[in-house]
Amino acid sequence: MSSASPLHSGPRIVAVGGERPYDIAIAPGLLADGAALAAQVRGKHVLLVSDSTVAPLYAGAVREALHAARSELVIGTFVLPAGESSKTLANFSAAIDVLAGLGATRDACVFALGGGVVGDLAGFAAACWMRGVDCVQLPTTLLSMVDSSVGGKTAVDIAQGKNLVGAFHPPRAVFADTDTLRTLPARELRAGLAEVIKYGAIRDERFFRWLQAERTALLAGDAETLALAIAASCEHKAEIVERDPLEKGERALLNLGHTFGHAIETEQGYGSPDNDNLNHGEAVAVGMVLAARLSADLGMAPAADTERLETLLQAFGLPTAIPAGLAPDALLARMRLDKKNQAGRLRLVLWRGIGQAEVVADVDEQPVLAVLGGC
Template identity: 85%
Template sequence: MTTARTVDVGGEHPYTIAIGPGLAGDGTALARHVRGRHALLVSDSIVAPLYAGAVREALHAARPELAIGTFVLPAGEESKTLAHFGAAIDALATLGATRDACVFALGGGVVGDLAGFVAACWMRGVDCVQLPTTLLSMVDSSVGGKTAVDIPQGKNLVGAFHPPRAVFADTATLATLPPRELRAGLAEVIKYGAIRDARFFQWLEQERPALLAGDPDTLALAIAASCEHKAEIVERDPLEKGERALLNLGHTFGHAIETQQGYGGLGNDNLNHGEAVAVGMVLAARLSADLGMAPVADADRLESLLQAYALPTRIPAGLAADALLARMRLDKKNLAGRLRLVLWRGIGQAEVVPGVDEARVLAVLRAG
């Protein structure tokens, strides 16, 4: 097995992110994080047939006495609901899971968010190990302990902070990732360059052919760099009371688009999360330029890079600006009823801006 790269996340609840091929089959490493006799493997209808059996076998080989339950969601954002959360809780109850149980989240961001929330709530909190299988979840949702489900009014409005015991980013799973999902993950990778690392942004411009081709070594470098950026921020601000909000560049706009169009992106024309974030980052950059905070040239450069990665940069047709603004008013970062957005001073220089004038936001939304 190739030696994995590791990124350590410090703070009150430290853990390690392991990055490399074959990690989901390392039963000894996985079982090391199961303190008791029960484990629930949460996955979805696409990922489970590919990898769940191997994970179960690896865990049983390392811990033959382990009682392992499996809960499989229908694939797609539309499954990240309170109803499926309740069904996963029922699966833990049926398993007889005790307070030293462990939940394994095998899949993309939907699985990671929901499984983490289940672990946060069962008996007021049990262990969770994240096994992300998409690029987007490897560089974003599996790291940092933000867990949640969606409701019709908005994304991730019901959830909890619950850091994992460990993250195993098995890069071999990216070989089965559809090109569209790979590109969606690359949107979140580009975000790290946009918010705090102009040199990384330039590297992403240079390495675009290798990344889009799915070159394993180049992807592993991008994942490690992204996780290092996120780990540094999460250590200092685990509960998103300040700096961590910078990780949401483009997300307030993007979440509004996702909610307004109806959650999807799997087998339909709706934007998926990474695509919506790509559009949102361009809107945030355009708004920053309109407010005199940043050069228009930097917004153009960001848009050009996203387009070069075959990501959307315009609001989908049929979404009214007024409706999107109404969705943005429900964003969790807002304070005292005023919009609080992540904007920038240019590439690598993001900041949180409170009290943004809604009229200026509406003008950007109408420009699309």
């Protein structure tokens, strides 16, 4: 089980158990703690992966902190263009080339400094180099702090779909420096809050109500309220990942809204800072509403809970409708490639109401198509 220390006594620690246990540290100033960061490096080779938005802000400080703690470290840097469109096999290959150029040995460590794109690609490179080297996640977005940095899912996208090429590779440690949220654009903060809301939707109605009550503080970026939300989200995810590290059962619940959301992202061509396509958190927000509507249409859940979810997402400034111009049949075709599907049949995360998600196999496509078409 996960455990958390009080906020006032230093970093809040959430422990992820299982075969390869690790800790998630949540506190301000963690990127400057060179001793803690360097303690995760078993050898002398480090690859610091970041993106064009985050690297100018924090990469230099992380390098300096590591070198101050251990001057013998050989540190390489690989910087991606910011945005989901960079999470490609070509950039994965480029990261591998940097590891090769470093002469990185099996005791090397990859540091993923950034959001979910950086974390996923860097983690996949770490999983594959010499059949697996250490990876330390340094998430700098709310979304990556509460979701993608935890649990060891790593992947890249291909034209046919999101995260279709990847591996399970748990991190050695996660350091969520909440100071980085101060530089996070408002849109990205809201996107992260979509994943926070997800935890209330799938398993904790009390947390759902707390989010309703703390909406103003969360949207204002109040540091203590955000830290509480991050810790609660990580505790929920840690408890599930401990029991189901390879997503054979319960862990699929963490994907509420994701099958619909990934289809939207893929069909739009993925969001980036330079376009108006939905980013991941926004697409998940829409996907959760679609999953709730489908649950109501199938007689599984009260329609009133769909309305509660939609109202909360809208209160956080998140979209709840499919963007114009996306054809229902095209979205359904994308959903057929979802990794949860079995024997060519849709397998979706639906719910019985707020806090009561479940995995439903063999879902008929007609009601899904009706939901996608707004019928």
